[in-house]
Amino acid sequence: xINASIITIGDELLIGQTIDTNSAxxxxxxxxxxxxxxxxxxxxxxxxxxxxxxxxxEKHSDIIILTGxxxxxxxxxxxxxxxxxxxxxxxxxxxxxxxxxYLFEKIYRRTGSILERNLKQAEVPDNCTVLRNDRGSAPGxxxxxxxxxxxxNPVTFVSLPGVPHEMKGIVNAELIPRLLKRFSFPTIIHxxxxxxxxxxxxxxxxxxxxxxxxxxxxxxxxxxxxxxxxLRLTAFSDNDPVIEKExxxxxxxxxxxxxxxxxxxxxxxxxxxxxxxxxxxxxxxxTAESCTGGYIAHLLTSIAGSSDYFKGxxxxxxxxxxxxxxxxxxxxxxxDGAVSEHTVRQMVKGAIDALNVDYALATSGIMGxxxxxxxKPVGMVWIAVGNRQQVxxxxxxxxxxxxxxxxxxxxxxxxxxxxxxxxxx
Numbered sequence: 047x048i049n050a051s052i053i054t055i056g057d058e059l060l061i062g063q064t065i066d067t068n069s070a071x072x073x074x075x076x077x078x079x080x081x082x083x084x085x086x087x088x089x090x091x092x093x094x095x096x097x098x099x100x101x102x103x104e105k106h107s108d109i110i111i112l113t114g115x116x117x118x119x120x121x122x123x124x125x126x127x128x129x130x131x132x133x134x135x136x137x138x139x140x141x142x143x144x145x146x147x148y149l150f151e152k153i154y155r156r157t158g159s160i161l162e163r164n165l166k167q168a169e170v171p172d173n174c175t176v177l178r179n180d181r182g183s184a185p186g187x188x189x190x191x192x193x194x195x196x197x198x199n200p201v202t203f204v205s206l207p208g209v210p211h212e213m214k215g216i217v218n219a220e221l222i223p224r225l226l227k228r229f230s231f232p233t234i235i236h237x238x239x240x241x242x243x244x245x246x247x248x249x250x251x252x253x254x255x256x257x258x259x260x261x262x263x264x265x266x267x268x269x270x271x272x273x274x275x276x277l278r279l280t281a282f283s284d285n286d287p288v289i290e291k292e293x294x295x296x297x298x299x300x301x302x303x304x305x306x307x308x309x310x311x312x313x314x315x316x317x318x319x320x321x322x323x324x325x326x327x328x329x330x331x332x333t334a335e336s337c338t339g340g341y342i343a344h345l346l347t348s349i350a351g352s353s354d355y356f357k358g359x360x361x362x363x364x365x366x367x368x369x370x371x372x373x374x375x376x377x378x379x380x381x382d383g384a385v386s387e388h389t390v391r392q393m394v395k396g397a398i399d400a401l402n403v404d405y406a407l408a409t410s411g412i413m414g415x416x417x418x419x420x421x422k423p424v425g426m427v428w429i430a431v432g433n434r435q436q437v438x439x440x441x442x443x444x445x446x447x448x449x450x451x452x453x454x455x456x457x458x459x460x461x462x463x464x465x466x467x468x469x470x471x
Contacts, residue, residue: 047282048229049084050076051103055114055124056208057090068113068206068213075217080231081109091115093127100131104193104201109225114208116184125170125187128205132189134171139185142176143168146183177204177220182212186220202228232284237297238313239277241304242461246270249277253303263289264296272450273457276313277304309461316460317345323467324355324405331463332401333359334372334393336384337411337427342456357401362393372396385410385422387439390430394437407431407463411442413451425451429459431466438466 052072058064066088073083084107089095096115103110115124129136146167167183170176177186189203204221206213241249246268250257257266260279269276279297283289301311310319324331333342343359346352360371365384368374373396378388393408411427418424425445430437440462444454 048081048109048231049107050081050109050111051107052083052086052111052113053096053099053103054086054088054208055091055096055112056088059088059114060090067210068208071210071214072111072113072217075222077234077236079222079226080234081225081229082234091123093123096124096127097131100203104191104203107201108199108229109202109204112203112205113213116205116207124205128174128187128189128203129171132171132173132191132203134173136169137172138168139170139176140168141178142170142185145178145185149183177206177216177224179207179212179216180219181215182207182209184209184212186216188224199229232282235279235281235283235290235293236313237279237293237311239297239301239304239308240274240310240313240316240319241277241307242274242309242316242457243307244275246275249275249304249307253277253300256299256303260296261292264293272453273461274309274316278313309464315345315349316457316464318349320460320464320467321346321349321352321355323464325351327467327471329404329467330355330357330402331405331407332357332397332403334397334406334408335359335361336363336368336393336409337413338409338452338455338459339363341452342407342409342459345456345460357403360397360400368393368396371400373399383422385412385426385428387428387430387441390428391432391437391439394430394432398432398434405431405433405463405467407459409455409459411451411455413448413455415448427451427455427458429455429462431459431463433466433470436470438462 052069054066054069059066069086076083087099089099112124115122146165170185170187175188177188179185184207187205190200191203192200206216260266263281265280267278269278277300279293281289281293301308309316335342340359340361346356362368362372365379369376372393374389374392378392382388390408390410394406397406397408408430409427412418412422412424414424425443427442427444428439429442430439432438442458444451
């Protein structure tokens, strides 16, 4: 097993100003080729912290990835630190220098405005292998260090830019191909069942005996998120057909145990699942959203090709829009309120007519933090789904923070829609 550590660098990560998406992306790419990420950690722009992180991780990992700290400003300290750590000296790399000039003169159209600090991006330690950065001026750097003389390979260190767009370019064009040549990786087999409708504890009780009977080379992980629970089986195999056969058998058993709540037997979002169902049935859908503010429409249209089945959305945040565009009766809003079963039922019917779709869903609720009452507390939501023949509605009570309430509502609405389509073909 080849182990890796990912170290992300930057004070902005520690104070929460920037969300670390780099390590997640690298971990996903490593998983695809059979590298096990044993640790991910973030450190600030502090020389001692970075140095100590390198010294600690080299004891345990075969590959160490760093992102960040390669820019042209004073707080970007990674490059000189690496120079010292590996006993090298900074030299100008002519290929990188030509690339920096090309970026400023041809791409950025800033002839004559290249600053000295920009040109210093071409300086790299003389004992590294440069990884070309076609998307920016800071190159990646590959180092090797013999940490354990008995090891087959030296430890590989790779420093990448912190800008996600640039990092991804180097990972795909340079890093992954080089790692595949450098190491022999086992196959990591993942199989994921996506469930909705029950919480993690309930699902765990449901499959308790199954989990306890798994062979030691197959792991089960619970991944709960916004009303869904992903169940991921993982096995490591050197192309062993016995292990792969056992993995497939165990996954089929798992699916049969959770079939009542199973959304997909692939690691994919529910909006993609619904899209495939609609495409296969040649049906269309639209949304009438109040409390979710168009978030469900965003999820549906985030899937490539969604124009095949998604027609549009009426974001009826105000009651006057509910009445004027969706035909919700004024008396319903007076008597029952916007957050009510009758309102969302009428919203569905209005959306079907206004958007000329086969199916529609509607949401109305109180997302918080304010606006709740004793009878309609924060997190109370009514969701309806239907077609021209039938509409069903259901009340939910989430009672989380605003963002989570919106996401929980969206997933619950999409799951209701999925079940309705399958039951009313």
